[in-house]
Amino acid sequence: MATEQSPKVSTPRDIRKEERAQRKAQRQGADAAPERKLEQVIIIGGGIAGMEATKQLLSLGYRPVLVEKEDHLGGHVASWNRLFPDMGDAQAIISTLREEIMDATIYLSTEISFCNRLRDGYNVMLSNGVNVLARAILMSTGFTLFPAAKKEEYGYGVYDRVITNADLENWFNGGDDHRIPSSPKAVGFVHCVGSRDLKAGNPQCSKVCCITAIKQAIEVKEKFPEAEVYCFYMDLRLFGKKYEDFYIRAQRDFGIHFIRGRVSEVSETINGSVQVKAEDTLSGRPIKVVLDMLVLMAGIVNNPDNAGIAKQLSLETDTDGFLRSADNILSITESPRKGIFLAGACTGAKTVPETVAEARSAALSIHNYLKNLQ
Amino acid sequence: MIDRIANGFHPFVLPFVFGMVFVLSYCVYGIVKILRQLPAEDRKHFFVTLVTPKYIVKNVWDIFANCLLHVKLWKRNRLLGYMHSSIAFGWFMIILLGHIEVFLFMPSRAKFFYYPIFFNFFVAENETTLRGSLMFFLMDFFLLVILSGIVLAMIKRIRSRLFGMRRTTRPSFLDTIGLYSLWAIFPLRLLAESFTADISGGSFLTLPMNWLFRQFLGNNLNMLPTWWAYSIVLGIFMTILPFTRYMHIPAEMMLIPMRNAGLKIRNARRGFARTEVFSCPNCGVCIDACPMSVKKANVKDCTVYLNRQIRRNNEKRIEEISDKCLLCGKCTVVCQVGVEGSVLRVVQRSTRNYAINQDYSCIDVAPFKSQVAASSGNVLYFAGCMTQLTPSIRKATISVLEKAGVKYKLMDPDGGVCCGRPMLLAGRFAQAKEMFDRNVEIIKASGCDTLLLSCPICYKMFKDHYDLDGIKIVHHSEFFSQLLDEGKLRPKMSSEIKYVFHDPCELGRGEGIYEQPRTVLRQLGTLVEAKQNLDESICCGGSLGSLSLGFEKREAITRNSLDNLCVAHPDTIVTACPLCQTTFGRYSDVPVKDISQVLDSAVGEKSA
CATH class of the missing domain: 1.20.950 (Fumarate Reductase Cytochrome B subunit)
Structure with a gap:
């Protein structure tokens, strides 16, 4: 089964990749049934879940076709700077994964035009005119960050000194941001912005923001040792490996102030700083702090693009808007539809290691599924 | 014979x-x-x-x-x-x-x-x-x-x-x-x-x-x-x-002279209230009018059923119905006899005995008083809590005041006292009164002759319940219309933009302000109308009025109201209430803006 590519979209790089994949398949064809080894699997979404699954499927002897709507791979992790808890380099992870999937067919800046169900598989039409037939589809479509401007009382987009976690990472990566002052005296982090907030439309916990806030607070303190750093949280959910150590270090080694209480409102002072009103629920008192910069920890919400694809594939979404797994314990990477698999944050908020592990698990599920079809 | x-x-x-x-x-x-x-x-x-x-x-x-x-x-x-x-x-x-x-x-x-x-x-x-x-x-x-x-x-x-x-x-x-x-x-x-x-x-x-x-x-x-x-x-x-x-x-024949005499409901069950309840012909017009009844929900909580349960003395249901209502007042507008469903409910709420009655005597108004007395200006702008939570409205309103060259003061730049409406709607009149008294003190200390409000909830409160002898109380939509009439603002007209105006309950049915915001919008773009508008506009669902209607139950109400607004395919939904704006913003595909924001962006730079 050869991929039909229209001439206007096939770049020399793509063609080289095709040839390489074919050569590899021919080489392996000597010791196994060639038609099984050449079987295509479509992977929708080129974030870390999609990349890891591609890597695993390649090594299992399939021919993964990875479709990514952006012009680069790596998803949200690609725009992050360092990852908790070991402050590992996010770019390094992406480039390692990218190296390992060189042999796969990768379509960048490409979206799914439509897909329909065949008797024993799926026909997926891509926006670049390529038509892919496959018996298995992996959805690794990920999440979106909660649009922080929706919580208008926090002033994102209204006040000059209010940014989000993503803006801060972008600045860590060398991006330019006029909203970040050169020597702030006080910086605040608001946890749970658009998470566990019914009125913002998302009652779920985003899982990663607590630890991300601690990580970013430490990084800000490292950049600006003079600044006082405050974290306004309602609970600290530090469930992961080494997270608690990280939290203790933030308090003990970096002197970051943790205030239990949700921020009620943010206003602008005459000199352009922001004033935060909150309740310290441990001391039971209302507090007011003037800050030079406020970082909103925008949460993880479902990717609205999922709805269209899910509808065409008759996939169900859960009450939280994320895709629904066949079972939340034993088959989290399987959808209720035959031949459609799920990996990563398209089924809910997940950390990087969880996503990677799930991608591997999904690749194995696909392998077993296709093997049993023979 | x-x-x-x-x-x-x-x-x-x-x-x-x-x-x-x-x-x-x-x-x-x-x-x-x-x-x-x-x-x-x-x-x-x-x-x-x-x-x-x-x-x-x-x-x-x-x-x-x-x-x-x-x-x-x-x-x-x-x-x-x-x-x-x-x-x-x-x-x-x-x-x-x-x-x-x-x-x-x-x-x-x-x-x-x-x-x-x-x-x-x-x-x-x-x-x-x-x-x-x-x-x-x-x-x-x-x-x-x-x-x-x-x-x-x-x-x-x-x-x-x-x-x-x-x-x-x-x-x-x-x-x-x-x-x-x-x-x-x-x-x-x-x-x-x-x-x-x-x-x-x-x-x-x-x-x-x-x-x-x-x-x-x-x-x-x-x-x-x-x-x-x-x-x-x-x-x-x-x-x-x-x-x-x-x-x-027979009851309506009694009700008409009583209403003409200007009597008001003072007791939830007796006297004038009783006449109103018995005057209800059970026609059910209020069922279709009630914003809560969308998708066949809450039908038994409409005013007609409140009247029926009051006649039956079914205390449990009377409490439930009274607490659930959004108090938008639409049932009264469509009612042939004029049964005041909202008033009946609020008075019913006031009969409840609470275990704890808040004491606000600790609020010290002295800093607020010295704050307003210190600055100069004759227009006192009270943003109120809802506008504080939607800072873009506050920013836009102040910006318009600046551009029109209005001499204004801020009443609550750093916190203030609540207008008292939430307490009043909950039937806790004594607590609301404490707020009134404190705000009156602050307003009088300012020496201003005009009180400007961007929130219809506060506006209704100040207008109906405060005794501010001589101080003019204006809503920002009214004030903007006046500034435009006086030629103090010269907005850019963009006739290609279609606006629809949502009449907030407290501003429209509450205070009868329908024309002024429309006058403003007609000078900014093309004004289209919703299917049901003016005094029959549909509540956004965010109302403070309801004490028991859950957040999830309000989504259908908001979506229904949005569908009603979007019949003429507007480019922007404009409202004049921060609460309506926030509520619509949650589910709307069309941008929802406050009238101050639309006006501020149309008035380029200082024109006066």
Whole structure:
């Protein structure tokens, strides 16, 4: 089964990749049934879940076709700077994964035009005119960050000194941001912005923001040792490996102030700083702090693009808007539809290691599924 | 005309006499009870209006126009208007003409109050009425009018949609009996009068029917049973009337003079409130109007059911219904009798005993007072909590004030005292009063002559409940319209942008401000209208009014309101309330903006 590519979209790089994949398949064809080894699997979404699954499927002897709507791979992790808890380099992870999937067919800046169900598989039409037939589809479509401007009382987009976690990472990566002052005296982090907030439309916990806030607070303190750093949280959910150590270090080694209480409102002072009103629920008192910069920890919400694809594939979404797994314990990477698999944050908020592990698990599920079809 | 029955009496009149005596005594008892329940000064004032010529004329005309002609209903729905006025006015005319007949032809019998009702039974015609003369013609004519109304009523019961009503109330058991007996009265009267038409005389309806019946019955033995049936049905209707929705007929005649006298609801169940509750005709117009009833939810929490439960003294349901309401006030706008559903509920809420009553004496207004006294300006801008939570509205409003060169002061740049509306809506009047007093102190200390508000919730509060002697209270939409009139702002007109204005409950129905925001928007772009607008605009669902309606339950209300706004495919939904803006913003695909934001972006730089 050869991929039909229209001439206007096939770049020399793509063609080289095709040839390489074919050569590899021919080489392996000597010791196994060639038609099984050449079987295509479509992977929708080129974030870390999609990349890891591609890597695993390649090594299992399939021919993964990875479709990514952006012009680069790596998803949200690609725009992050360092990852908790070991402050590992996010770019390094992406480039390692990218190296390992060189042999796969990768379509960048490409979206799914439509897909329909065949008797024993799926026909997926891509926006670049390529038509892919496959018996298995992996959805690794990920999440979106909660649009922080929706919580208008926090002033994102209204006040000059209010940014989000993503803006801060972008600045860590060398991006330019006029909203970040050169020597702030006080910086605040608001946890749970658009998470566990019914009125913002998302009652779920985003899982990663607590630890991300601690990580970013430490990084800000490292950049600006003079600044006082405050974290306004309602609970600290530090469930992961080494997270608690990280939290203790933030308090003990970096002197970051943790205030239990949700921020009620943010206003602008005459000199352009922001004033935060909150309740310290441990001391039971209302507090007011003037800050030079406020970082909103925008949460993880479902990717609205999922709805269209899910509808065409008759996939169900859960009450939280994320895709629904066949079972939340034993088959989290399987959808209720035959031949459609799920990996990563398209089924809910997940950390990087969880996503990677799930991608591997999904690749194995696909392998077993296709093997049993023979 | 001569007497056919020598002593002017026949036992068949007894059911009617019993019913009539019962209903009249009940009404007298009710009137006395309600009057006793009124506070003394209200009662005195009410009695004075009853003998003041100006009020007498108004009362008589209002009763005539509303109870008999149903003028308000005609304006809303002609078919329903005809149905109601044909029955009410027709019946009234038959009773009136019956009395005139007695006085004209049988003055000696005028002392029997049943005589006009059963006139045709008791008399035999001689040459004096000239066969089908004017009186008989009119009697037949109005009977025909009523019968046409009854036919419409029957059709409405089966297909209410034909009358423009999607949903109507489920009648209670007694209501059903009342309904069927009412329907039966007039056909039975027609039959009874037809059977006696050859003796008593008749007109274009009764005489041919008499002839027709005679052709195949050949005798007049049916005469007496039919008159019995007519009297019994009348008796049943009169006897159960106090316990059915038809109580609205006498109650409304009491309500109109009371309302004209300017009485207010002071007690949840007694006095004026009781009159309103009994005046509810259970028509169910408020069900379709209620924003909560979208998708068939909360139908039993509409005002019509509140009235029913109050009449039944079902305390549990009264509390539930009173707490759930959004207090948007739309039911009162559409109500034919003017039952104030929101006021009834708020007063009901005030009867609750709370375990804890907040004490706000610790709030120190001195820093606020010195803050407002320090700066200069004659317009005092109070953003209020809702605007503080939507900082873009506050920013835009201040920016417009700057651009227009208005000398303003901020009343709550760094916290302030609540206007008191949430407490008031929860029925906690004493707590609300504490807020009023503190805010009045701050406002007076500012020395400003105008109080500007960008939140209709605060606006209604300051306007209706504060005594600010002489300080002008304006909503920002009003103020902007005035600034534009004075030429202090020169916005850029972009006719390609289509705006729709959502009338916030508290601003529109609450304070009657409909035109000013539209005047502003017409100078900024093309104004389109929602399907239901002005005083029938649909609540956004975010209202502070409800004490028990959950967040998830409000989504359907908001989406319904958005669908209503978007019928003309606007580019931007404009509102003048921070709460409406936040609520719509949650689910809207079309951008939702406050009028200050739209105006601010259209006014480029300082123009004054």
